[in-house]
Amino acid sequence: MGASVGIHIEGLSKRYGEGDTAVDALKEVNMSVAPGEVVGLIGPSGSGKTTLLKCLGAVIEPTRGRMTLGGEVIYDNGWKISDLRVLRRDRIGFIFQAPYLIPFLDVTDNVALLPMLARRPNGEARARALELLTALDVAHRAKAQPSELSGGEQQRVSIARALANKPPVILADEPTAPLDSERALAVMRILNQMATQYQTAIIVVTHDEKIIPTFKRIYHIRDGRTVEEAGEGRALQ
Ligand SMILES: Nc1ncnc2c1ncn2[C@@H]1O[C@H](COP(=O)(O)OP(=O)(O)OP(=O)(O)O)[C@@H](O)[C@H]1O
Numbered sequence: 001m002g003a004s005v006g007i008h009i010e011g012l013s014k015r016y017g018e019g020d021t022a023v024d025a026l027k028e029v030n031m032s033v034a035p036g037e038v039v040g041l042i043g044p045s046g047s048g049k050t051t052l053l054k055c056l057g058a059v060i061e062p063t064r065g066r067m068t069l070g071g072e073v074i075y076d077n078g079w080k081i082s083d084l085r086v087l088r089r090d091r092i093g094f095i096f097q098a099p100y101l102i103p104f105l106d107v108t109d110n111v112a113l114l115p116m117l118a119r120r121p122n123g124e125a126r127a128r129a130l131e132l133l134t135a136l137d138v139a140h141r142a143k144a145q146p147s148e149l150s151g152g153e154q155q156r157v158s159i160a161r162a163l164a165n166k167p168p169v170i171l172a173d174e175p176t177a178p179l180d181s182e183r184a185l186a187v188m189r190i191l192n193q194m195a196t197q198y199q200t201a202i203i204v205v206t207h208d209e210k211i212i213p214t215f216k217r218i219y220h221i222r223d224g225r226t227v228e229e230a231g232e233g234r235a236l237q
């Protein structure tokens with residue numbers, strides 16, 4: 001895999017639209033996240049945070065620049081991967097602002113679905129789901145339907161789902177916003193454990209003052225440009 005394992009972004013730009021109404025949401029952004037690292041991405045509303053995660057997650061196409069994920073160039077002034085769907089399914093865990101659970105599957109199957117799609121045996125996928133639900137303190141709701149859960153419980157299930165395939169990259173957009181302080185820190189503890197245990201590279205977009213002190217490294221984004229700085233890196237017991 002060589003030196004470029006993790007997440008690397010070089011000169012990444014994204015323009016929405018054309019002509020007078022064009023918006024330059026990202027302006028030659030550079031960013032690197034090593035395997036095992038959890039970095040914060042912080043910036044005001046409209047600064048380009050979600051756009052950056054969507055480019056990295058191959059949800060939208062950048063305008064130019066270069067992106068490497070897990071040792072492979074995925075974008076270099078054009079996609080370098082033929083099947084972006086498989087890339088998203090197997091290599092990237094997404095945690096969105098809203099949980100987007102599948103309403104007709106119970107909690108366990110919502111989490112087990114991705115490992116099953118990746119052809120893991122059903123028993124193994126469900127055992128993994130239960131392990132994650134336990135770690136996220138929602139195992140007692142394993143048989144419930146998503147509509148029967150509180151907002152915070154749904155969010156924790158969606159985090160379990162993002163971790164289920166042990167992806168080398170996790171992209172999280174405001175993952176702790178609906179959670180109380182204790183659970184927000186529990187989520188950060190799990191993300192940090194995941195990073196260490198599976199050498200996952202994790203980017204967390206957040207405004208959440210409860211979790212900002214936990215990052216060792218932070219990228220600030222303002223008007224489409226990033227600046228890196230050291231964080232407090234407060235220990236999560
Ligand atoms: N699909 C789109 N078409 C046109 N402009 C867009 C589109 N999506 C986002 N933008 C613009 O790009 C800029 C960056 O938006 P983005 O959603 O990345 O911001 P953000 O940092 O995630 O903000 P927030 O904190 O409010 O979620 C904004 O000016 C926004 O209006």
Ligand SMILES: [Mg+2]
Nearest residue numbers: 049050051173
């Ligand atoms: Mg956003």
